[in-house]
Amino acid sequence: MKLPIYQVDAFSAQRFSGNPAAVCPLPEWLDDSVLQSIAAENNLSETAFFVAEGEGYRLRWFTPAAEVDLCGHATLAAGAVVTRVLEPDRDSVTFMSRGGPLTVSSEDDLLVMDFPARPGATVDAPSALLTGLGVVPRQVLVADYYLAVFDTIDEVMALAPDFQRLEALDRIGVIVSAPGTDVDFVSRFFAPGVGVPEDPVTGSAHCTLTPYWSARLGKKKLRARQVSQRGGELFCEDRGERVTIAGHAVFYMQGEIFL
Template sequence: MRLYQLDAFTDRLFAGNPAAVIPLTEWLPDEQMQRIAAENNLAETAFYVATGEPGHYHIRWFTPTVEVDLCGHATLATAYVVFYLEQKPDADRITFDSRSGPLNVCREEEGWLVLDFPVDTVQKATLLPPALLTAFDEKPVAILKGKTDYMLVYETQEQIEQLTPDFRELVTVPARGVIVTAPGKDVDFVSRFFGPQSGIDEDPVTGSAHTTLIPYWAEKLGKTSLKAQQLSARGGSLMCKLSGERVEIAGQVQLYLKGEIL
């Protein structure tokens, strides 16, 4: 099997979020795909299979410990593999069928790829797990809950940069992970994503979290086109747009390695 490792949501190597992508002609057993993802030990390993319809593919995503319903950076990386390394379609749009429904990816100029994902609307969290508060040394100004994640809103970018969660506490929070966010200095908003429940303490750049972040900040800032940064150690940049019940998340991808699984 061919294996690609790519850095997503970055214009330079050794930044953004690394993902593994494995093209398949047919699905492997679930247990085997999970073991491969654990062996890769990256935030996500994506597997995809052509559906037989031009420009359409099935996609699945695995962390080192679980299969997830949606992953942005690994979808971006997979689109790069399809567009530039494997199928190389003439069209500038492809569709991935997934557990979160159809996901379109468009190819634009200068290497930008645009994800078209469903919006995740959030509500004020009422019944809070105690660990959600004890895991952080700074208190947020708001706590919201989306489909899979909690979102903690802070006042400043400096607070986001300085957060040091207690992951032993955070892992007990019943959610995929926890987003922390605040207005940005040089961009519209910044964020970080902590997901010890999903096998990674801090995710470098989390495309799927922006399905929650974009509608929230679009409403707060009164604009639909937004620039975002994820403030992990590797860092990542995203161009975002709210389009009704969908969000567009654009980023660039850098190819790190090609290999074979024996």
């Protein structure tokens, strides 16, 4: 059995930056154990699988260690595969997922995702977060992930987390963020509990970052940068219960999997 596979660098206009995701269109679902094995073999932060359903597709995401409920960069990559390869006459696609419908639209040279907003609630910092980060943030919020807010980019860049301690948290991911200089805000994202110590660029984190920084800065449209080693840029808009998250995507590889 042979299956097509694509590797896409999401949230970047250049190869070798942004967040690489593998995308595997399937004629029908395989056993979960096979999907997980493919993701582990790919050894990227996420592999996206989708199957045609109605006028769109059913989309699932796997890290090398586990299936997850939402992944922004792999959704962007899947949207690129559909609109630029499989159905090039199509300018938008809707994926059904555990988190509901997710739409990816092609607008000029950007791909724009429409996701549910996940605003955070302020909480006292858990001890595992403080010991895991090794510093005390200005503010801590929680939604799907923890969000630790700092005052400067330098503080965010200097973080060297203890990933074993972060694994003890009751959320799979930790976002750290600060105001930007040439962008509105910067961030990093850690998810060691699902096999991703640091994610290069995390679209789903911006479901929480966008409403936070929109309220704090008093603006709806925001430009963001994830300051991982590979880095990436995102263009976000707060639309109340929804957020749009846009970015570039470039193809790195196309091939076949043999099963």
